[in-house]
Amino acid sequence: AQSVTQLDSQVPVFEEAPVELRCNYSSSVSVYLFWYVQYPNQGLQLLLKYLSGSTLVESINGFEAEFNKSQTSFHLRKPSVHISDTAEYFCAVTSNDYKLSFGAGTTVTVRA
Amino acid sequence: EAQVTQNPRYLITVTGKKLTVTCSQNMNHEYMSWYRQDPGLGLRQIYYSMNVEVTDKGDVPEGYKVSRKEKRNFPLILESPSPNQTSLYFCASRTGRLNTEAFFGQGTRLTVV
Numbered sequence: 001a002q003s004v005t006q007l008d009s010q011v012p013v014f015e016e017a018p019v020e021l022r023c024n025y026s027s028s029v030s031v032y033l034f035w036y037v038q039y040p041n042q043g044l045q046l047l048l049k050y051l052s053g054s055t056l057v058e059s060i061n062g063f064e065a066e067f068n069k070s071q072t073s074f075h076l077r078k079p080s081v082h083i084s085d086t087a088e089y090f091c092a093v094t095s096n097d098y099k100l101s102f103g104a105g106t107t108v109t110v111r112a
Numbered sequence: 113e114a115q116v117t118q119n120p121r122y123l124i125t126v127t128g129k130k131l132t133v134t135c136s137q138n139m140n141h142e143y144m145s146w147y148r149q150d151p152g153l154g155l156r157q158i159y160y161s162m163n164v165e166v167t168d169k170g171d172v173p174e175g176y177k178v179s180r181k182e183k184r185n186f187p188l189i190l191e192s193p194s195p196n197q198t199s200l201y202f203c204a205s206r207t208g209r210l211n212t213e214a215f216f217g218q219g220t221r222l223t224v225v
Binding site: 004006009032034036042043044045046049051052090094095096098099100101102103104105 | 152154
């Protein structure tokens with residue numbers, strides 16, 4: 001079985017500053033990794049995913065995440081955040097048992 | 113539009129009164145699941161279904177039931193709700209392939225008093 005640890009529960013950040021959300025996973029088999037975002041009073045939306053190939057994956061709204069197999073990490077970054085990036089972010093992992101396991105979430109609050 | 117639809121969005125009920133939260137998807141997905149979201153705990157899987165008539169327990173199944181009589185529907189049943197089941201519930205669906213993402217409903221906020 002796999003598990004996910006998000007190392008920061010709350011990340012306050014100023015507008016236009018960079019942000020990094022840390023995610024580590026544990027699994028004994030090959031994994032697929034995802035970042036989901038949850039805006040206030042909404043469901044979860046896929047932000048980006050790592051399936052195979054290049055270890056750096058990007059989203060359409062400026063986020064990127066790097067898969068590091070040796071460190072079992074999948075950290076999420078954005079070089080310059082906007083007020084609209086205020087949300088809760090979840091790292092998730094799945095492997096050959098189909099189960100999608102989530103971390104506890106990181107709340108990002110962007111201040112002007 | 114591809115979507116997962118949950119109903120109701122909000123529900124307040126009393127202890128012991130049976131309730132059902134419906135979930136429907138229009139993407140012909142094989143795999144469906146229910147999660148509950150609680151502060152500081154992330155999303156925890158309650159039950160999942162690999163296909164019609166195939167269901168299994170997730171991490172926190174106590175106090176819940178599910179059924180999968182049709183591919184598109186996956187209702188969550190609370191036979192005798194208790195206050196510790198007050199939570200935000202999400203239904204999700206995905207294809208039968210591992211390398212695909214899950215699609216989530218808008219959530220159902222349940223309060224049991």
